[in-house]
Amino acid sequence: MSNVLSPLAEMENPTEFIGRHIGPDSTQTQAMLKTLGKNTLEELITATVPAQIRHEATRTLQAPVTEQAALAELKTMANKNQVLKSYIGTGYHDTYTPTVILRNVLENPGWYTAYTPYQPEIAQGRLEGLLNFQQMILDLTGMDLANASMLDEATAAAEAMAMSKRVNKKSKSNAYFVANDVHPQTLAVIKTRAEHFGFDIICDDPANLEAHDVFGALVQYTGTTGQVRDIAAFIQVAQNQNTLITVAADILSLVLLEAPGKLGADIVIGCNQRFGIPMGFGGPHAGFFAFRDAYKRSSPGRIIGVSIDTHGKQALRMAMQTREQHIRREKANSNICTSQVLLALLSTFYAMYHGPQGLKRIATRVNLLTKTLASSLQSAGFSLKHAEYFDTLHVEASNAQALCARAVTHGMNFRLVDANSLSISLDETTTAEDIDAVLVVFTQAPANTRELSTTVANSHSIPAALVRSGAILSHPVFNSFHSETDMLRYLKRLESKDIALNHAMIPLGSCTMKLNATAEMIPVTWPEFGRMHPFAPIDQAQGYSQLFEQLQEMLKACTGYDAISLQPNAGSQGEYAGLIAIKKYFESKGEDQRTICLIPASAHGTNPASAQMVNMKVVVVKCDDEGNVDMQDLSAKVEQFGNQIAALMVTYPSTHGVFEENIRDISELMHSVGAQVYVDGANMNALVGLAAPGEFGGDVSHLNLHKTFCIPHGGGGPGMGPIGVKAHLAPFVAGHPIQPVPNTDTANGTISAAPWGSASILPISWMYIRMMGNTGVKQATEYAILNANYMAERLKAHFPILYAGRNGFVAHECLLDLRPLKAASGISEEDIAKRLMDFGFHAPTMSFPVAGTLMIEPTESESQGELDRFCDAMIAIRQEIAKVESGEWPKDNNPLVKAPHTLDDVMDSQWARPYTRDQAARPLPYLHNHKVWPTVNRIDNVYGDRNLICSCPSIENYMD
Template sequence: MTSLNDLEFRDAFINRHIGPNDKQQTHMLSTVKAKSLDDLTDQIVPSSIKLNGALALENATPENEALAYLQAMANQNVTYKSYIGMGYHDTLVPNVILRNVLENPGWYTAYTPYQPEIAQGRLEALINYQQMVIDLTGMEIANASLLDEATAAAEAMAMAKRSMRKNKSNAFFVDELVHPQTLDVLRTRAEYYGYDIITGPLGSLEQHEIFGALIQYPGTDGSITDPEPAIAQLHSKDAFAIVATDLMALCLLKSPGEMGADIVLGNSQRFGVPMGFGGPHAAFFATRETHKRTIPGRIIGVSKDTHDKPAYRMALQTREQHIRREKATSNICTAQVLLANMAGFYAVYHGPQGLKRIAQRIHRLTGILAEGLEAKGIRVMNSHFFDTLTIDSLHNLDFILERAKNYKVNFRIDKNSNLGISINETTTRDDIEELFDILLGDHDLNVGTIDANLTSQNTTFIQENLERTEPFLTHPVFNSHHSETDMLRYLKQLENRDLALNHSMIALGSCTMKLNATAQMIPVTWEKFGRVHPFAPAIQTHGYNTLVEELQNMLKAITGFDAISLQPNSGAQGEYAGLLAIRKYQESLGEGHRDICLIPQSAHGTNPASAQMMGLKVVVVKTDNLGNVDQEDLAQKAEQAGDKLSCLMITYPSTHGVYEQGIKEICQLIHENGGQVYMDGANLNAQVGLTRPADIGADVSHMNLHKTFAIPHGGGGPGMGPIGVASHLAAFLPNHVVSPVEGGNPLMGAVSASTFGSASILTISWMYIRLLGANGLRKATQIALLNANYLVARLKDYYPILYTAANGRVAHECILDLRPLKAETGITEVDIAKRLMDYGFHAPTMSFPVAGTFMVEPTESESQAELDRFADAMISIYHEIQQVKSGVWPADNNPLVNAPHTQADMMSAWDHPYDRQTAAFPLTWVAENKFWPFVNRIDDVWGDRNLFCACPTTDSYTEN
């Protein structure tokens, strides 16, 4: 009889996460000529860096047990009603958006829309978001989101400095009413830019020579001060006027754009995105048309396809930061697309009238609270407000706070011991009655009576000259989908225009598009994680505290590092935080003069961009013919740098897809020359369970949780980039002025707006590690190696593999060299990328890190059957190229240069030398699951020359 142990399903998730089953693995190992996974691993991973023994983690946990454990952890969080504010507010996520966007893999598993023909749905959603921001801020152009309000402010500061070239000042003014977490991040960022931060009341602005200023409107204390005079003063000084604001408030307030602001920014969280202990949320950023080429982040623009049909694409500097490397103006390489989509859909669903009603209700409830308190002798310090009141220090404050605790209510206590209350969309009449009970004890106040009095007296709490008169959200999209039926169909319509992982593999190199398992995603929307304010008292956040501690310990075990910071909320933010730790450490040794950063030619474009942001001078190190770091050149440049050498930034395995044999010697060389080693974590997916960055010799590394640890890419964000550091750097990890890190260095500032970055999605990575366990993580990495080498075996006779180890092996990804085919036939890597769409695939990473190539990473989640479909498609395309080469198909009229083909093409007149079957169904299995691109090939050049970044009018569609 079978034993109970043999009937347990403790490893069930391992087999669900890993694509190839045992039979397929046997076949694939035979194909690549390896005896076993361990044999293949031995052939690929240098013996000098192999991990001895298993990871110090538990083995795999079944899904139901892991979810039950995490549910118990979540229940340790106490979700008080939050009136803390400071840029974070409770909100009502429309259920139609919750279920059909946030919980829908069709939206959260898509990749950044670099291939726009198969991303028209989320690109339209982002255009909606940009239009929403443009309308509410009164500006002319907006980007498709940044990481959070604080880092958006830091980007605005840097943009102001590079834009005001005639202004030679290095001082930047920050309104004393700016959110404290924003000031914290600004101070961190300003130090290595060489800027001086001046803070004070807005009225003192004219006393200072500055290149720009940040004004909070309304202020963090809720007060509304007219920023127009300050904006005029700034312009008279040839300085930039930057306004941080609140989209909900702007439904009722005069827009900063109308008052002359140069940049307007803030957080769109309260537009239907849960607080989630700090994120992820989409920051908005808008500016004037004249600054369109210096705005950070991504902009979605309107172009046209080959049939002149309007089509969306990423425009301008979307690719520029990577191309410009150390000359980049920002290291931003991602956005918060999923959250921006949610905020934009919130505006679409409610429309202008619905948003105005929500804003008016919030404002009226705040006014009722203010009137009632004033009637009972409690002084409200700000007579003009939208949703936030600051109450003069109360003699019985401790008693009130104790009573608030009994009611499970959180207030804000500012640095002057004044009490702050921010009203939000979820606040009810009963809540206001409850607030009266807490603040006053026995009282005879009645919400209805106060409301009636305010109505009869036409009382307003916004200055007349600051009341909004401009219309907003007039475009049809914001006035057409207000019933749930209409909204549901609109969401589905857009979803159908996007190719995501729920359709086919996305084999992007260094982007690791692996399974984002349903069990991992479920906890994200649990109320006990979603409704926690990032600055809630620690006694209420035991669940999050446990999650953070356990995830940190997991990541320590996986990487070998001594300390982990979870604050960086993107990979580029992780790079920045890691370099900050290095610089601060070196300064503590009296070596602040170390300012040279060595970076190999093969590095990611964000590496040099992050280095220059930290005041480091980038020196590029050559790579050899095999794609490895040229150690002779490295040694020479390290020696030349002398005592100015700060660090080396290196990716491992290399961006060329190979485990460099000499990595330990490289790290040792840098250490011998007094430098530190920063290891880019983009390829950590090839290390987990086999080796560890700290054991290799790295001092610091960031970990892309949205790559290796299964946080989905969300159509271009969110991401997370925690850093791990060796013990000597632990004291230089980011801290936070509002919610300090336990045991953190009080001299360290913040790099993100909240202490633990986008905390709510840390649950995904916790689940991923717990479900796979030590045994599953190692096997997953081995299968990633197997899948990549299997594709090499299948494709190498058709497409040269650009870089391999001496024995012909690659790591978890490989580079297909398309340049010989281009030279022979004129068919480009772009043509092949677009043709793959006709086969139902997203293209691999194109022209990075080498122009004219594909970088392919199949990940461990794809089965042999899916790998074979991809390989068959690539081989079929190779044969199509031969048809062009032989002259059977003309160079200017063939399936590749005409790709992708749409349904409309199939119904139109046909003047091609190949038939419709070849165009749309090139292999028999394509018809079984056909994905139709919504538009034909998009004209990028036309789009940049005719930049338009708002919702097109309906006429623009009917004309074509």
Template sequence: MVNLQQLPTLSNVSEDRSFARRHIGIGDRAMAKMLAFLGYDSVDELIEQAVPAKIRQPLELNLPAAQSEQEALQTLGAIANQNQVYKNFIGMGYYDCVTPPVIQRNILENPGWYTAYTPYQAEIAQGRLEALLNFQTMVIELTGLEIANASLLDEGTAAAEAMAMSYGLCKKKQANTFFVSELCHPQTIEVVKTRAIPLDIKVIVGDHRTFEITEAVFGVLLQYPATDGAIFDYWDFIQKAHAQQAIATVAADLLSLCLLTPPGEMGADIAVGTSQRFGVPLGYGGPHAAYFATKEKYQRQIPGRIVGVSKDSHGQPALRLALQTREQHIRRDKATSNICTAQVLLAVMASMYGVYHGTEGLKAIATQVNQLTQILAKGLEKLGYGIGQAPVFDTLKIFTSPEQSAQIQQTAEAQHLNFRYFEDGEIGISLDETTTPEDIKTIWGCFHAGQLPFTWEQLEREIHPIPANLARTSDFLTDPVFNRYRSETELLRYIHHLQSKDLSLTTSMIPLGSCTMKLNATAEMMPVTWASFGKMHPFAPRSQTKGYQQMCDQLEHWLAEITGFAGVSLQPNAGSQGEYAGLQVIRQYHIKNGDRHRNICLIPESAHGTNPASAVMCGFKVIPIKCCSSQGDIELEDLKAKAEKYKDNLAALMVTYPSTHGVFEVGIKDICQIVHDNGGQVYLDGANMNAMVGICRPGDFGADVCHLNLHKTFCIPHGGGGPGVGPIGVAAHLVPYLPKTNLEGNAENIGLISAAPYGSASILPISWMYIAMMGTAGLTKATQTAILSANYIAKRLDDHYPVLFKGTNGCVAHECIIDLRDLRKSAEITVEDVAKRLMDYGFHAPTISWPVAGTMMIEPTESESLEELDRFCEAMIAIREEIRQIERGEISQEDNPVKNAPHTAESVICGEWTHPYSREVAAYPAPWLKQHKFWATVGRIDNAYGDRNLVCSCEGMEAYQES
């Protein structure tokens, strides 16, 4: 419960103390200075020039008045207190657990970890890359497979990715059937079914003990242990699958693998699952880091990101994201997955849980859970209840009549206990590391009203070890990192050692275009760790989750008002998932209208790579639309021609607005009308919503669907590469097709998109708090300031790096693209060289080489001060002057501070200095650096070496260091 007494309210908050003044980094004086520099008298005048008049919002948003931080916390606290936190024994892949306080305080609640960006600039991301390498190692060793990725979104979508990968690997032309054991978790089955439909994959759900695998089957999915608790030896079934050239996937519980034979030793080709019970709160279903492990021969097909070991320019081991040719932004419509967001922050927590406990600690937890489960089972049997005969790890299925079940449920809920209730009247009970002997006795009391006819000691004597044919015999977590940090002092130092290697928003602005790295305020983050949000099971009875329902309903309403849509679904747990869900809604709409043949999706050439990948996953054929070379806008004539050419089969247009090139396209209404006139729907990628909130609404200018990145515009932090949330808003005619929020649903909707009904529910309070504290005026001013800051940077840099695209009035939107392509010709300097040199100045590089190769896309956001914007501009201008020195022949093209960047402390301080520029130029090229210097801990990383010599586990790194 949230103690409202600790949250004093402040009424009549003055303008100076409003949250908007703290969120927006530009004050009134700075704004006036920036406007004068740009030649405008007011910010309204700038907006009139930057945003087309046809789409500007004439009315204020209908949102509640802005609250102070204390008022918003008190309001949300009252909502959260409507949730009833019961002791959950529901299972289904979700378990209560203990987050070690040292991990909660120093990772989950630490902005040094949660405000970092995806580790694409690996030299300043070595800390979380090492933590993710630990995660991969832990997954590899627990599953008994050879390679693992750095996390996926949840267990259900990971299973769906396994199905897609198996389908892609299949060499049998006629094979289109995927078998799913009926003993898989029901939400996993639902997500797999959703993903299979647009790909024309036939899903058969049945009993693996009787199912005959035929040539039509390309893959199988098994649950280990099963959803009802039974543990099966799948070796024979997997061999039968292999005999038919089918790929075998096992969805395995990581904690159980401390005691059970790993899937890899059973012959499985793929293992998937969640790491949630490794120290990550339930959170009503997320965010949690899923895992995906497979055989090394499938390293090019595995979805998501892989952390690999390479070497830097000094020959030292260095970590990076490996095999990036698999990424969808390169393969586009040839990609087999649209995975973009991982769950890095949660994977880091799970990996540190493994480091914290080590092999012996994890075995002890698993053993305790298993022994308590056996004691519970023995007691229930002595009370006359039937229990399944198969061995179990942590879950029991108890045979009761519907009448008994109803009575037990009433008794249990009176004791604040949640069990799982099957349709046939049987009861499921799953234990976890928080379960105590007292809990077991309370459970017995729900099944038996009188004195127990046995003692605890009697039952303890009846405990048996895991059967030999199912018991794990192989070692795991043998690497020193899992055996070194046993005291909290040592673990604390390790966590902070890794944190110190990473540049986050605690260091400086992160000016990534299309990524919106804005302030993630502390008041927004506080509710995430409230027990009233964190300890809720995603399938707890709705009567116990009224607080979550109210918060989600309010957030959906606010987002609908902000975007101009009739309905919103919060379920997609990443921007890529939002894209997929939105396109699935469009597809379902066409099918229900009898237009199943509509399968053409028009996508501008400038679109983010997840767009074509998502379209293909939804069964669409992608047709590219040309963009103008001068302004970057969609070529209307090409759009008209292709929309008319394919009008009989046109399903959708995917368009990003403002455009991927950082400008407001004047013709967006005309673009939407062209598509509608030819029978299609308009999907608007809302990645750039930060330029529209309070100024214009996609639903008003013609979009039918729009996904929002709450981890961009609405302040959920990026967490070093995830979590994200990608809800979709839809027009009224599409509302019936939104993802369902339970396991039953109706016949019209598209099904479950993520495993939990509300996706990453526990981080939704962040966006709720942001909107509640900003109000209409604050949100609008934030948008205006973001556009102002981008135009300020564009003008300051334009004389040094030409701005590639500008709108019809010479303005950019909330980001700008600067052109560095000529530097290769004049000085042999690439955009990557400039990105690495920025590290020496203490900055993360903007987005590089996308959407145009050889360019940088810069987005300052509204949260940064004028001083920080100027510091970034001065760094970029100083680097341009260093390049001019190369152009003038004053310094070598091969040996210069830009080519050699980043400079590590060791390279500057130790050994002989042989470069034709000074150590000071290398390390302190700007005056502010002498006050605060962020050092890259490795030199420039050799990407090609890392791909040629793929190593993605700690053991490999140790061997590399020794060699």
């Protein structure tokens, strides 16, 4: 038999996926190497990566497997999860994702591979969806403004606390009040944030607020065990004593409950999960954040605003970007540099598809079923702690623990509140049959609730004063797309306005927009992963537990670290978690004087913002003329501050796109004074398989799984930012108070609402590493370096390369220096970025880390053909600039300053430009075959900020 099967076995190619992930084939590889004067990839890598850091820790990974084998292996793992009917609540509820949205958004690379809308002219679809999201949140919360989403509800609550302190000038207090019925995971994240800000947390009954002098307060609406509390009186007390009130609201309940803004709230936060987004063992979901207009300059996150383009046409953009980290650095309002775009959009489309009447029907039905269950339980002799509720009952029972255990045997999970009570939360998926099944757990006898539901329909579980008055979601955009045909076409219309990876390469330096393979994405929608509640008993989540353990081992092999924490659900949160681990480590040694964080001038803006969040003082270290950390200045800073230094945050390879030769010397210098080395993991795509930060001196790194490890950017989110740490820091990573995380201590604090962050997207990274295997992850890095150097070689005769390594090669990205061109021609980096849209490309990273530059990172997934297409576009642009330099084209009337060009431009009967329509819109031959049209011309940023509108305009403008 073995002889018969052996030919079949030989025909299976376990490395097949590697060739599908990596763009260049063998012929292209040799051609590119020849251009670089190298014979082999190894020659190039030897000339590029310093020998002293080379370390192939990834050899311990398993060998690569096929897509089918990896999916089968993961499916076996997923099947170990026992998905019971969840009644746990605490902010997480089962829901239905409408299939038209599932197929056309969540499973569609046109939506999930797009980049953050920093180039708004080719992101109008996502921006319109996010504007709709803001409008939805404004309608439901009754507030003036809302941002375009946060990472989760708990993080939003922590940000609300921080913003309350920033804007409350009337209170001198350093204490913050948290109502004692706030979700426990929210309280945990708030306590962690408060500890490092130096705030005191008072957790008490809201009725006692008047007894406390606090700058802000948080109340849950509805409470974690279901009580619908009349918060109006609470808010009035707060206002009387100059306390800013944040309301944590349940988004579905707001369909029936009075808007918190109408009751006087200052900030309203919550989570959109139950609007069509699977629980996913904790995420990803989108937190929402709404606030008064007076606080807009101090708000965290991104805000989408309405502006106009150069022709006066309505256009959308990210407003007030001067608040963000890359501008304000350690003075930023928050270190959060992303949002949860894809998840915010899913929830918005859910609301649009159902419309206000559909949402009312869902919310009313959930409430009716809850009232039916309440009546049945009371008839059976059980008491309820709260007579007023929306979807959650707090049931008093001396045998609460036994009832919870019995529920599990009947295929359901209740929430054990304490020894004498439990809670049951209903949701969109609950049926009358489910109510009958719940009652069997309590009474051990069948029941029929259908007749009872009729009798309770006219009863009231919501206080009359809190019943919502007035219409919700009245804008036409929420009342126009209820048929699948209409919804399908609307989604396609938005998608067609955007450039994503399904159109062209997105060559953004430091952002690694690589292939997000379909095989990696498929498991995200498996119900075995999606329908798990994050606080389900861990013995029901054995598949997830195995996934976490295996992924942690994989990431350890990729980084050289000894332990991995998967909790941070964004790169910014990874930075924060890593710095907290460092801080806790020094506290354990009694070295409280270590309060300084050294950060190179070229660092990402989140680095200094994260440092200030843990109350560290930022000291900037200079960079030398080659873009490296200035060793002389670093030595002087170490000499000056010595044992006051807690950490150095350094990006490697550097943000300037080179492998610094002295990284080991830098690490040794820091360690010589007992300080820790934080290696920012943004550029891990140049390291995996070739070098490991944990081996060349790093003590901790965050890993952008949405970059190097293939979780897609989703138009600006979701992200994941786990941290790797050396053994001495492992005891100080974040824990979780509800769902214990193995080998962690809750005393270290909690970073995210869910114990393993956005758990349901971790299968993406697992699939990537499993299919690439020990050989593939190394090849990916080698090709990322090859592609970057090939592009640098092709472009350097036309645009100077600002920095290069010792042998003249760059790492996985390079900086084009446009400053001489701008001086000679007046053409700016922004002009080039906008002109690239006419060629069908998203621009590289603009003016970071050096003003007047473009930073290009092609990744390993692009073929030579696509690299050449981009290079041809850039060279053509350089030739256009030459015409401006020579005076052939006026400085104020040429294709660059007029870019991008829309259909409106080329159809204009009054064409008064010194270049042709074809030169405007189809400057290279390939554009005759396929053209992606920007839908608006260059957007007026100043107008948008001066005339701030962050809600939906009239439908006439919308459809114009």
